[in-house]
Amino acid sequence: MRVVRWLAGHEMMMMMMFMMMMMKMVVPVARLRGPNRRDTKPTITPAGPHLVAPLNAPFELRCQGDKEMLWQREDRLKVRGEKKVAGASTLRVARAQPVHMGRYICLEESTKEQTSIYVYVKDPDNPFRKSIVSNILTRVGDRASIPCLASDPRLDRLSLETCSGRPPAPGLRFTASLEGGIDIRDAQKAFEGCYVCTGRLGREGVRSRDYYLTVRPVPVAPPEIEMQATRRVILTRDESLSLTCNTTNVNAEIKLKWVTPPGSGAVWYPQQPAKVDGASRILTENFSHARSATLRIAAVGHQDAGRYRCEAQNEKGVSSQSAWLDVYERGFIHLDPTTNETIHVRSGESLTLDVDMEAYPKPRSFSWSFMGRELRNTTDHVISTHGHEYRFSSELRLVRLKMSEGGVYTFQASNGDASVNHTFTIFVISKPEIVSHEGPVDGQVRCVAEGFPAPQITWYYCEQPYAR
Numbered sequence: 364m365r366v367v368r369w370l371a372g373h374e375m376m377m378m379m380m381f382m383m384m385m386m387k388m389v390v391p392v393a394r395l396r397g398p399n400r401r402d403t404k405p406t407i408t409p410a411g412p413h414l415v416a417p418l419n420a421p422f423e424l425r426c427q428g429d430k431e432m433l434w435q436r437e438d439r440l441k442v443r444g445e446k447k448v449a450g451a452s453t454l455r456v457a458r459a460q461p462v463h464m465g466r467y468i469c470l471e472e473s474t475k476e477q478t479s480i481y482v483y484v485k486d487p488d489n490p491f492r493k494s495i496v497s498n499i500l501t502r503v504g505d506r507a508s509i510p511c512l513a514s515d516p517r518l519d520r521l522s523l524e525t526c527s528g529r530p531p532a533p534g535l536r537f538t539a540s541l542e543g544g545i546d547i548r549d550a551q552k553a554f555e556g557c558y559v560c561t562g563r564l565g566r567e568g569v570r571s572r573d574y575y576l577t578v579r580p581v582p583v584a585p586p587e588i589e590m591q592a593t594r595r596v597i598l599t600r601d602e603s604l605s606l607t608c609n610t611t612n613v614n615a616e617i618k619l620k621w622v623t624p625p626g627s628g629a630v631w632y633p634q635q636p637a638k639v640d641g642a643s644r645i646l647t648e649n650f651s652h653a654r655s656a657t658l659r660i661a662a663v664g665h666q667d668a669g670r671y672r673c674e675a676q677n678e679k680g681v682s683s684q685s686a687w688l689d690v691y692e693r694g695f696i697h698l699d700p701t702t703n704e705t706i707h708v709r710s711g712e713s714l715t716l717d718v719d720m721e722a723y724p725k726p727r728s729f730s731w732s733f734m735g736r737e738l739r740n741t742t743d744h745v746i747s748t749h750g751h752e753y754r755f756s757s758e759l760r761l762v763r764l765k766m767s768e769g770g771v772y773t774f775q776a777s778n779g780d781a782s783v784n785h786t787f788t789i790f791v792i793s794k795p796e797i798v799s800h801e802g803p804v805d806g807q808v809r810c811v812a813e814g815f816p817a818p819q820i821t822w823y824y825c826e827q828p829y830a831r
Contacts, residue, residue, distance in 0.1 A: 405469045412480040416459040424454040426469035437466040459484045461492045468609030472811030485516045490569035515542040526557035529783040539542045580613040585680035597723040604660040608673035611651045618676045624669025696722040710793035726776040731759045766793045
């Protein structure tokens with residue numbers, strides 16, 4: 364009896380330990396299978412990776428899950444013909460058309476779990492889905508998709524050929540998919556042209572419609588600007604200002620604008636906001652897009668002085684050019700300082716006198732004179748004048764100077780608002796030379812000599828030779 368009791372107590376203890384272990388194992392399983400977690404995705408009926416619906420025939424798709432279900436298209440969020448019930452959604456299409464081809468997504472709205480199926484609309488007369496798109500436009504370096512979508516999943520050997528049958532351009536690489544069509548990557552300008560999709564359906568070769576690929580170039584650098592104005596513009600008060608800048612780009616994605624300086628704030632000068640006119644055109648020679656912007660101020664004032672900047676922007680960056688406007692009360696002529704106004708030169712040598720200046724408006728007259736007598740342009744006195752923007756220069760070249768050409772040379776210039784003159788003193792160095800001698804008259808002898816510096820005359824008495 365004692366042995367039996369011990370065994371019964373031992374069995375009871377073992378049973379209790381076993382039950383406790385089972386409770387520990389059951390608790391996490393219950394948590395995993397709680398109401399907030401599922402281990403299955405939504406299901407689609409009919410099952411399979413795709414559904415083939417004959418043209419003009421009805422088809423139905425059923426989506427089932429635990430919560431509220433929703434049908435979506437891969438290329439759009441909403442679909443028509445959907446009916447929802449608790450945990451399911453049914454999509455019915457009365458007449459299958461090419462537009463119904465594509466991937467349908469079954470989505471559980473709360474958990475975002477989803478599954479999908481592809482629908483083919485089989486058209487015995489068109490192995491590829493009819494498309495209203497025949498012109499494919501892309502950019503250099505981007506991808507180009509040609510919508511050769513098979514209407515029958517049995518289509519095989521899908522490929523891309525040129526319409527003329529010639530080999531595609533070197534470097535053209537593509538991937539082919541019955542559901543996605545032809546995908547050309549890293550498009551280049553040389554790929555432009557007419558293409559057709561080909562394949563085999565059973566024993567017959569099939570061919571799509573013609574597609575025309577256009578590859579639009581992209582810029583490789585910020586745009587270049589051409590400004591129809593000097594870097595510095597000088598005007599007098601109340602004159603009009605007109606600044607134009609032009610730029611081109613390989614595509615239409617370009618902006619052009621003027622940035623103007625702030626006004627001076629002087630209340631006695633009316634603020635005149637600059638008026639900007641813009642224009643755009645396409646240059647068909649290289650199919651480049653041109654832009655121009657013209658800034659105009661009808662009557663400038665001192666408050667309009669400053670920097671005017673033209674900015675052009677494309678997808679590669681921004682470039683700019685600027686012009687500085689100075690506004691003066693009246694015209695002017697400013698001579699550059701010279702350090703050598705007194706010049707010594709030897710007889711027979713040549714000499715060039717030059718004067719540099721800044722002026723606005725352009726001087727109307729330039730002249731050189733010698734000792735008050737105006738000089739003409741000759742082989743001995745060569746006069747030349749040069750000008751660039753607001754800088755001007757005038758030269759007088761004296762060829763093989765003579766003693767008689769030493770003296771004062773004067774330059775003069777005027778523009779209606781201002782006039783200036785500048786003088787040079789020339790000394791011609793020459794050896795002494797007796798030009799005349801007279802006498803004796805009344806016991807006097809006269810000797811005349813010239814030269815520079817002034818020659819010194821020395822008299823000598825020559826004794827007559829003694830004669831026997």
